[in-house]
Amino acid sequence: MDLARFPRRRYTPWPTPIEKxxxxxxxxxxxxxxxxxxxxxxxxGGGSKTRKLEFLMxxxxxxxxxxxxxxxxxxxxxxxxxxxxxxKEGLKCRLLLEERVPGSYRPEASGNNxxxxxxGAEQIRVxxxxxxxxxxxxxxxxxxxxxxxxxxxxxxxxxxxxxxxPLGALGYVAxxxxxxxxxxxxxxxxxxxxxxxxxxGTHAGLLVGLLGNSSRLPxxxxxxxxxxxxxEAIVHTLAEQTAELAGLRGAVPRETVLCLDExxxxxxxxxxxxxxxxxxxxARLEGILLDPVYTGKAMAGLLELVKRGxxxxxxxxxxxxxxxxxxxxxxxxxxxxxxxxx
Ligand SMILES: *Cc1c(COP(=O)(O)O)cnc(C)c1O
Numbered sequence: 282m283d284l285a286r287f288p289r290r291r292y293t294p295w296p297t298p299i300e301k302x303x304x305x306x307x308x309x310x311x312x313x314x315x316x317x318x319x320x321x322x323x324x325x326g327g328g329s330k331t332r333k334l335e336f337l338m339x340x341x342x343x344x345x346x347x348x349x350x351x352x353x354x355x356x357x358x359x360x361x362x363x364x365x366x367x368x369k370e371g372l373k374c375r376l377l378l379e380e381r382v383p384g385s386y387r388p389e390a391s392g393n394n395x396x397x398x399x400x401g402a403e404q405i406r407v408x409x410x411x412x413x414x415x416x417x418x419x420x421x422x423x424x425x426x427x428x429x430x431x432x433x434x435x436x437x438x439x440x441x442x443x444x445x446x447p448l449g450a451l452g453y454v455a456x457x458x459x460x461x462x463x464x465x466x467x468x469x470x471x472x473x474x475x476x477x478x479x480x481x482g483t484h485a486g487l488l489v490g491l492l493g494n495s496s497r498l499p500x501x502x503x504x505x506x507x508x509x510x511x512x513e514a515i516v517h518t519l520a521e522q523t524a525e526l527a528g529l530r531g532a533v534p535r536e537t538v539l540c541l542d543e544x545x546x547x548x549x550x551x552x553x554x555x556x557x558x559x560x561x562x563x564a565r566l567e568g569i570l571l572d573p574v575y576t577g578k579a580m581a582g583l584l585e586l587v588k589r590g591x592x593x594x595x596x597x598x599x600x601x602x603x604x605x606x607x608x609x610x611x612x613x614x615x616x617x618x619x620x621x622x623x
Contacts, residue, residue, distance in 0.1 A: 282454065282458065282490070282493040282494065282527055282528070282529065283528075284451060284454065284455055284458075284527065287336055287339070287448075287451060288336075288339035288340065288342075288343055289335050289336055289339050290334075290335050290338050290339045290342070290366075290370070291335060292322070292323035292324050292331050292334065292335055292366065292369070293321075293322045293323035293331060293332075294323070296459045296462075296463055297317060297318045297319050297321050297322060297459075298317075298318045298321065299315055299316070299317050299318070299460075299463055299464075299467065299469070299599070300315060300316050300318060301313065301314070301315050302314045302315065302316060302566075302567050302569075304566045304567055305562070305563070305566050305567055308566060309584070309587050309588075310594075311587050311590070311592060311593075311594050311596075312472075312473075312587060312592040312593065312594065312595065312596040312597065312598045313595070313596070313597045313598070314583070314587075314598050314600060315469075315471070315597060315598065315599045315600070316569065316599070316600050316601075316602045317456075317460060317599055317600070317601045317602060318602055319331075319332070319456070319601060319602055319603050319604060320570070320576075320602045320603070320604035320605070320606060322604065324362050324365040324366055324369070325361060325362065325364075325365035325396065325400065326358075326361060326362070326365075326396070326604070326606070326607045327604050328358045328362060328603055328604020328605055329358075329452075329453075329483050329601075329603035329604055330358055330359045330362040330363065330443070330444055330604075331362055331366075331452075332452030332453060332455065332456055333443075333444035333445070333449035333450070333451075333452040333453070333482055333486075334362060334363060334366045334444060334449075334452070335452055335455075336448050336449060336451045336452055337440055337444055337446070337448060337449050338366050338367075338370055340438075340448055341370075341372070341438035341440075342370060344436075344438060345436055346372065346436050346437060346438035347372055347373060347435055347436045348372060348373040348374070348375065348403070348424050348435040348436065348437045348438070349363060349366075349367045349372055349373070349374045349375070349437075349438050349439075349440060350374075350375045350376075350377065350417070350420055350421060350424065350437050350438070350439050350440070351363045351374070351375075351376060351377070351439070351440040351441075351444075352376070352377040352378070352379065352413055352417060352440075352441065352442050353376070353377075353378060353379070353442065353443070354378065354379055354381050354549070354550060354574075355378050355379075355380055355381075355382075355385050355386045355390070355394060355407070356390070356392050356393045356394060356550065356574065356608045356611050357376075357378065357393060358393060358572075358575075358604060358605050358607065358608065359442070359443050359444055359480075360376050360378070360393065360397060360402075361393045361396050361397065361400070361607065363440055363444070364376070364396075364397060364400045364401075364402055365400060368400060368401075373403045373435070374402055374403060375402065375403050375404040375405075375406075375420060375424065376397060376402050376404065376405045376406070377406050377408065377413065377416055377417060377420055378405060378406070378407045378408070379407075379408055379409075379410060379411075379412065379413050380407055380408065380409050380410060381410050381548075381549055381550065382410075382548070382549075382550060382551065383409065383410065385550070386407045390611050391610040391611050391613075392607050392608045392609070392610045392611030392612070393607050393608055393611070394611065395610070396607060404420075406420060413442075417439065421437050421439060424437050425437055442480050443479060443480025443481075443482055444480075444482055445480035445481050445482030445483075445485075445519060446482070447519065447522040447523040447525070447526040448526065449482045449486075450481075450482040450483075450485045450486035450489070450519060450520075450523040451486060451523065451526070451527060452482070452486060453482060453483050453484075453485070453486020453487045453489075453490060454486045454487075454489050454490035454493065454523065454527055455486075455490070456486065456487065456490065457486070457487050457489070457490020457491045457493075457494065457496070458490055458494060460599075461490075461491075461494050461496055469597070470597065471498055471597045471598070471599045472498075472499075472592070472593075472596040472597050472598065473498070473499055473500075473501060473592055473596065473597075473598045473599070474487065474491075474498050474499070474500045474501070474598075474599050474601065475500075475501045475503065475579065475582070475583045475586075475598060475599070475600045475601070476500060476501075476502055476503070476579065476600075476601040476603065477502070477503055477505055477575040477576060477578070477579040477601070477603055478502030478503060478504050478505070478512055478516060478540045479504075479505045479506055479575060480506075481512070481515050481516045481519050482519065483601070483603060484500065484502045484516045484520075484538075484540070485516050485517075485519035485520040485523050486523060487500055487601075488500060488516070488520045488533060488537060488538065489520055489523045489524045489527060489529060489533065492524070492529065492533060492537070493524070493527065493529045499537070499539070500537070500539065501539055501541065501582075501586070502516065502538075502539060502540040502541065503540075503541055503544055503578060503579040503582035503583070504540050504541060504542040504544075504545050505545060505549060505574060505575050505578050505579070506545070506548075506549040507542070507545075508542050508545075509540055509541065509542040512540040512542065513538045513539070513540045516538050516540060517533065517535055517538045520533040520538065521533050541582060543582065543585075544556070544578045544579070544581045544582040544585070545578065546578070549574070550573075550574045552573060552612065552615040552616075553578065553581065555578070555581035555584075555585070556573060556577035556578045556581050557573075557577070557615065557616050558581065558584075559571060559577050559578075559580040559581040559584055560572075560573065560577040560580075560609070560616055561616070562580075562584070563580060569602070570606035570609060571602070571605070571606070572604065572605025572606050572607075572608050572609060573605075573608055573609060573611075573612040573615065573616065574605060574608055575603060575605050576602055576603055576604070576605055579600070580600065583598065583600055
C-alpha cells in the first residue's frame with residue numbers, strides 16, 4: 282500500500298526491533314514468544330501513540346494550527362506523547378482529562394500526570410466520566426477567542442481520544458508494513474499477532490495494513506475498556522474507514538476482527554491480579570517493563586491463551602508492546618503492595 286501521499290512527520294528514525302523472549306518461551310514450554318518493541322518509539326517515553334501522531338501532527342501543521350487540544354484519561358500515554366509532539370513542532374498543547382474512575386484524578390499523582398506538568402501543558406482541565414462531549418467544544422471556543430482585543434485567537438486542532446481517527450490509524454498501517462518487511466529480512470514467519478485493543482486505532486490500522494499487503498497473519502486483540510461485541514464493532518468500523526482512506530479496495534471481512542474481553546477485569550485502568558502477575562513476570566524474566574492499563578492486561582491474556590493451548594507448540598506468536606511504562610509509577614502500590622517489597 283502506498284502511504285507516501287500522506288504528509289508525515291518522523292518521530293522515530295528506524296524500525297522498532299523484534300525480539301525473541303527466550304526465557305518466557307522456555308518457561309511456557311509452548312509457542313515461541315516475540316515482542317515488537319513499539320515501547321521504543323520516539324518522543325517522550327515512547328509508545329504506540331507516536332506512530333499515530335506522525336500523521337496527525339503533519340495534518341495539524343498543514344492546516345496551520347498553533348494549538349493542539351486533545352483528550353484522555355487521567356494517566357493517558359496519548360496525552361503525554363501528544364504534548365511531546367506539540368513541543369517538538371513548536372505548538373501549544375491543552376489537555377482535557379476524563380476522570381473515568383470517579384475520584385481518580387490527583388494533581389500530585391506520579392506517572393503520566395507528573396509528565397504533563399513537567400512537559401508544561403498549557404492547560405489541564407479535568408471532567409467527570411461522560412463530560413468530554415460538553416467540555417471539548419467549550420475548550421475549543423475558549424482557545425479560539427482572543428484573551429485581549431489586541432491579540433488573535435488560537436488556530437486549534439483537536440485530536441480525539443487515543444488519536445484513533447482513520448488518519449491516526451495510518452500509523453499502524455505503516456507499522457504492519459514495517460513488520461512485514463522486517464519478517465522478510467529476518468526470514469521470520471509469525472503465526473499469530475497479539476495486541477491491545479483500546480481506542481482501536483492500533484488494532485484497526487494493523488488489520489488494514491496486513492490485509493492490504495495480502496498477509497494472512499491473524500490478529501488477536503485483547504480489550505482494555507469494553508465488552509467483546511462493542512469493541513469488535515468499533516474496530517471493524519474504524520478499519521473500514523481506514524481502508525477507504527488508504528485506498529484499499531474491498532471490504533474488511535468482519536470475521537478478521539477478534540477482540541477478547543476476559544482480561545479487562547472490573548474496567549478500564551482498574552488493576553487485576555492477572556495484570557499484576559504479567560507485569561512482574563515480564564520484568565523479572567525478561568527485564569521488560571509492561572504497563573498496568575494496557576500491555577499488562579494484554580500480556581495476561583496472551584499467557585492464559587498459551588496455557589489453554591490456543592497456540593501450538595513451536596508456533597511463533599508476536600506480541601505488540603505498545604508502551605505505557607511511565608504509568609507504572611502511578612501504580613507502585615497496586616503492583617508491589619505495601620511496603621513495596623513484594
Ligand atoms: C493507547 C494505548 C494502547 C491502545 O491502543 P489503541 O489504539 O487506543 O487501541 C495500548 N497500549 C498503550 C500503552 C497505550 O497507550
